[in-house]
Amino acid sequence: MMTHGVDMTHESLTEETSEALILRIATDRDREAYALLFARYAPKIKAFMMGRGVSPNEAEDLAQDALLNVWRKANYFHPEKAKATTWIYSIARDLPEDLWAPEPEMAADNAVISTEDAKTIAGLLDTLPTEQKDVIKLSFYQDLSHVDIANALSIPLGTVKSRLRLAIIRLRSALDKSEKSVKGQA
């Protein structure tokens, strides 16, 4: 949450955390907060969707739809359970049903990774060897099969699979560890 300094300039307002903006939408249906959040996330979601092979027009529509759902679902957002970006991402990925897997039924508590876990994993993604991070990125961004990824990187298919598997297992074990340490503290 932001600290209110003495000089409450317009600039410091725009730096309000995304979490705080979503909460303002949830409690006050705050249009200014929505406009700020829109400016922050719509262009990124558009870029992300284009990276998945969607046309610019369609990506623009998806970004619009994602933010509209952020407005409508804001009261389901719990900052203690999820970072704003993760929550918004999960809304965006739930949009085009032919591009993504359907969301499995899940309890809201399990649906997102806590902010504490998020810090651990964010750090860890950067410690992955570049070659593992590359295949993860290509898997998310591009509408590519494993064979396409192998061709794009000029590596054997088996190598793509083993790198992906290693990266996911590594991130997952980091998550398990951080969950245990959170439970240990409680």
Added chain:
Amino acid sequence: MAKIAHHPDELVLFDFYNGRLSPGQALVISAHLEVCDTCRSSFALYDHIGAMLLDEVMPQSMREDALDLALARIDRPAPERVGPKSGSGSKAPLSSSDIAPYLEGIDLPQSLKEAKFKKRYWGAPGVWLAQLDTQSNDGSKTYLMHVAKGIKMPEHDHQGMEMTLVLNGEFSDHNGTYKPGDLIICEAGHHHSPAIAMEQDCLCLISALAPIAPKTILGKLLQPFARI
């Protein structure tokens, strides 16, 4: 539900998340996810990785009037269903007459209740099958298979990856025993001869990328009837 011991490979789950599986395979994984907390937690992990990549991406400018449009849209009334998606969200609830009569009384995962299966047929004594109504056109087949208790299936090879989700009852092969919720993946080249437990009939959902190859004369004789 008892603790689930057999899960899909992490890569299969990741492919499912990224929309890379055939519809039949995706149906099997969806049904498993409904009952498996462990695999659902992987989805949370993938969402988080995706969010970090979203943070890193170079933004693409929206159209000039994008914000005006966005502000106009939030003024319109929301559709009736708002909130976390419940899987069945956009579809009308099925009436009981939509569910195949042979599946009545069986506690199926929600994603299977929404799937349509053709009329069942007998593939062999004690074995009935029901094919998914809309099959992919890639040669893969997805079907329910119900096998009477105590039956041992003929030994067979797999020519392509096959996923099996146990829905009811249990069976075992040389690798272990499988109970409801367990998901077994046989890669091409694997062979086994599953045996159904003595106590209860066994119902499975199966999605195979290629036909099975029976290794016994009995199996070869039965295959045309089984159509798998």
